[in-house]
Amino acid sequence: MTEDQNELLESEAHPLDGFLREGRIPHIFCPGCSLGSITNVLIEAINESGIDPKKVAVVSGIGCTGRIAGYLNYDSFHTTHGRPIPFAIGLSVTDPERKVIVISGDGDLFAIGGNHFIQAARRNADITVVCVNNFNYGMTGGQAGPTTYVGQFQTTSPYGSLEEPFNLPNLAATCGAVYVARYTALDVRRVKEAFSEAIAKSGFSFVEVLGSCPTTYGRRNQLAEGKKILEFFAEKTVLNHDADTRDIRIDKDSPIIVGKFVDIEDKPTLTDNLLALQRVSQAKKGR
Amino acid sequence: MSKQKQKFLEVSTGEHFTTGNHAAAEGALAVGCKFFGGYPITPSSEIAEHMALRLPQLGGNFVQFEDEIASIIGILGASWGGVKSMTATSGPGYSLMVENIGFGMMTETPCIIINVQRGGPSTGLPTLVGQQDIMQTKWGSHGDFEPIVLCPSSVQECFELAIEAFNYAEKYRLPVTLLMDETLGHMSERLIIPDASKIGKVERKKPKDSPEEHLPYKADDDLIPPMAVAGEGYRVMVTGLTHDERGYPNLNVETQDKLVRRINDKIRLNKKDIIRVEEYLLDDAEIAIIAFGSVARAAKGSVNRAREKGIKVGLLRLITIWPFPDERIEALAEKVKKIYVPEINYGQITREVERCVHGKTEVKGIFKLGGSIHNPQEILKEIEGDA
Numbered sequence: 248m249t250e251d252q253n254e255l256l257e258s259e260a261h262p263l264d265g266f267l268r269e270g271r272i273p274h275i276f277c278p279g280c281s282l283g284s285i286t287n288v289l290i291e292a293i294n295e296s297g298i299d300p301k302k303v304a305v306v307s308g309i310g311c312t313g314r315i316a317g318y319l320n321y322d323s324f325h326t327t328h329g330r331p332i333p334f335a336i337g338l339s340v341t342d343p344e345r346k347v348i349v350i351s352g353d354g355d356l357f358a359i360g361g362n363h364f365i366q367a368a369r370r371n372a373d374i375t376v377v378c379v380n381n382f383n384y385g386m387t388g389g390q391a392g393p394t395t396y397v398g399q400f401q402t403t404s405p406y407g408s409l410e411e412p413f414n415l416p417n418l419a420a421t422c423g424a425v426y427v428a429r430y431t432a433l434d435v436r437r438v439k440e441a442f443s444e445a446i447a448k449s450g451f452s453f454v455e456v457l458g459s460c461p462t463t464y465g466r467r468n469q470l471a472e473g474k475k476i477l478e479f480f481a482e483k484t485v486l487n488h489d490a491d492t493r494d495i496r497i498d499k500d501s502p503i504i505v506g507k508f509v510d511i512e513d514k515p516t517l518t519d520n521l522l523a524l525q526r527v528s529q530a531k532k533g534r
Numbered sequence: 535m536s537k538q539k540q541k542f543l544e545v546s547t548g549e550h551f552t553t554g555n556h557a558a559a560e561g562a563l564a565v566g567c568k569f570f571g572g573y574p575i576t577p578s579s580e581i582a583e584h585m586a587l588r589l590p591q592l593g594g595n596f597v598q599f600e601d602e603i604a605s606i607i608g609i610l611g612a613s614w615g616g617v618k619s620m621t622a623t624s625g626p627g628y629s630l631m632v633e634n635i636g637f638g639m640m641t642e643t644p645c646i647i648i649n650v651q652r653g654g655p656s657t658g659l660p661t662l663v664g665q666q667d668i669m670q671t672k673w674g675s676h677g678d679f680e681p682i683v684l685c686p687s688s689v690q691e692c693f694e695l696a697i698e699a700f701n702y703a704e705k706y707r708l709p710v711t712l713l714m715d716e717t718l719g720h721m722s723e724r725l726i727i728p729d730a731s732k733i734g735k736v737e738r739k740k741p742k743d744s745p746e747e748h749l750p751y752k753a754d755d756d757l758i759p760p761m762a763v764a765g766e767g768y769r770v771m772v773t774g775l776t777h778d779e780r781g782y783p784n785l786n787v788e789t790q791d792k793l794v795r796r797i798n799d800k801i802r803l804n805k806k807d808i809i810r811v812e813e814y815l816l817d818d819a820e821i822a823i824i825a826f827g828s829v830a831r832a833a834k835g836s837v838n839r840a841r842e843k844g845i846k847v848g849l850l851r852l853i854t855i856w857p858f859p860d861e862r863i864e865a866l867a868e869k870v871k872k873i874y875v876p877e878i879n880y881g882q883i884t885r886e887v888e889r890c891v892h893g894k895t896e897v898k899g900i901f902k903l904g905g906s907i908h909n910p911q912e913i914l915k916e917i918e919g920d921a
Contacts, residue, residue: 333600363604
């Protein structure tokens with residue numbers, strides 16, 4: 248351990264002081280939950296983007312991941328269940344300079360809020376959407392959700408889940424997202440890279456982070472510690488940027504394919520189109 | 535409104551012959567609305583169409599969302615983005631919006647919702663009139679809050695009350711509903727839009743302290759907190775959870791009590807500023823009609839015909855539906871021997887009137903269940919039949 252690192256350990260200050268809201272810590276996350284490290288790299292990515300912090304807004308829905316916005320010391324919005332994306336669109340189009348980041352869970356973004364996700368991707372809304380996928384509804388006690396894989400045990404799938412889960416990167420890519428990546432919470436370096444790239448992108452960028460939820464997912468599926476879930480990821484993850492998103496569904500036994508699957512340049516965003524419309528309509532005198 | 539007349543001005547000053555829907559849209563533009571998020575629904579769609587045409591000309595944005603839920607939360611986002619924002623819908627769409635109207639109440643977010651009522655329940659009568667969302671606008675969302683709901687009776691008033699709805703929203707920091715109906719939305723009559731200088735505009739109160747000192751939910755003596763929005767450096771924290779003055783979730787009895795009491799009291803203590811009624815020939819009236827919206831037009835006709843026959847009838851027209859004019863109706867109950875309440879529903883305002891009169895006079899509802907407004911003769915016949 249170097250002297251610098253020693254100093255850091257003894258210091259009462261945290262390197263991210265100032266980026267977390269004073270008085271909001273301790274957070275509500277369970278031991279072994281990956282949301283802490285995801286929050287950490289999200290802040291680093293925002294920081295390193297060079298965007299004026301005044302121009303950053305973070306929006307969440309409801310759930311464990313939904314709490315992240317409220318810990319961050321940017322303009323932060325903890326909205327209703329499933330609705331962070333349209334709220335973010337309202338924030339985004341009212342200031343083309345504003346960088347709006349949505350961070351929320353799989354249930355929030357893809358069950359109750361699923362329609363908003365696909366429509367925002369179709370519109371190419373100028374927002375970054377991060378989904379922390381923990382394969383279940385954590386905050387409400389571990390119910391099955393739209394990303395629960397077949398055979399997974401949850402409180403509402405006591406005999407094992409029957410339904411095909413969403414393949415989130417494929418959904419995002421199909422609906423028109425300009426940037427799509429998936430990594431696991433084990434690989435925070437790549438998660439951070441993906442956050443940085445997504446934030447730098449104009450248009451609808453999407454990052455799926457496979458998270459660890461030992462409390463309500465893990466203990467019903469022989470992965471009762473955060474570490475075990477991360478080891479499970481280490482064992483199963485295969486990096487393949489060139490994968491066809493149609494082939495990267497998650498199931499119980501197959502490898503988990505991670506990577507950057509989509510990165511499209513220069514597609515006009517919703518905001519670009521609205522601004523162009525203003526110019527055109529002002530040049531005409533009605534129809 | 536002829537398209538040739540539409541210049542790129544917020545205020546379309548002049549004399550127009552137009553519909554209630556277009557008039558309400560013009561009112562919103564005149565007071566500075568810069569964002570419309572909506573979803574098509576009869577009989578309100580002309581508002582969205584008009585905003586789609588006009589907003590880009592004025593440097594504003596129109597987004598047609600995927601549903602009414604996205605529309606309402608989208609306009610709340612736009613309001614926190616710093617612009618005046620609105621949506622328009624009808625009963626079924628309003629039903630979808632109510633959860634997030636509650637979010638707007640809890641987070642004290644200014645915006646307006648125009649509800650052009652049709653007959654319900656459910657899909658009901660999409661193209662025909664109703665007045666059936668009275669209680670939905672009051673009690674639709676869960677929890678305690680005091681909504682402001684305004685109810686125009688003419689095309690002119692659709693314009694004027696759209697302005698007032700925005701002004702109340704900005705002044706008191708809440709979503710305000712402009713409760714129109716299909717008849718008003720689709721009927722055409724004269725609209726006079728005054729000079730831009732005559733449009734009274736209220737803007738949300740801004741913080742005077744620095745971002746370091748600022749507490750986003752610390753109210754002034756008037757119970758209304760100044761509003762810093764996104765991008766101003768105040769790093770606002772907004773949540774629908776029970777929150778303290780910092781805006782931080784604080785889930786305890788004291789914080790809940792203080793917050794919920796305040797967001798109700800900021801309206802309750804200002805009823806005088808908010809409640810508006812029109813009184814017509816009430817001074818010597820022995821019988822009163824209480825009506826609102828398009829039905830009030832018919833009711834005025836009934837009063838005139840009754841007077842011709844020597845029956846002393848007067849009209850109390852409700853312009854503000856919520857908060858309800860309890861005191862005014864209680865006072866009226868002391869004076870008249872009977873109150874008639876014609877409305878296009880099965881007794882929503884009638885029951886409120888019964889509550890206010892405390893048994894001091896007789897109250898009789900004249901109900902139509904949706905699809906048409908009352909004929910003046912019909913109301914008169916009811917009065918004569920009882921005489």
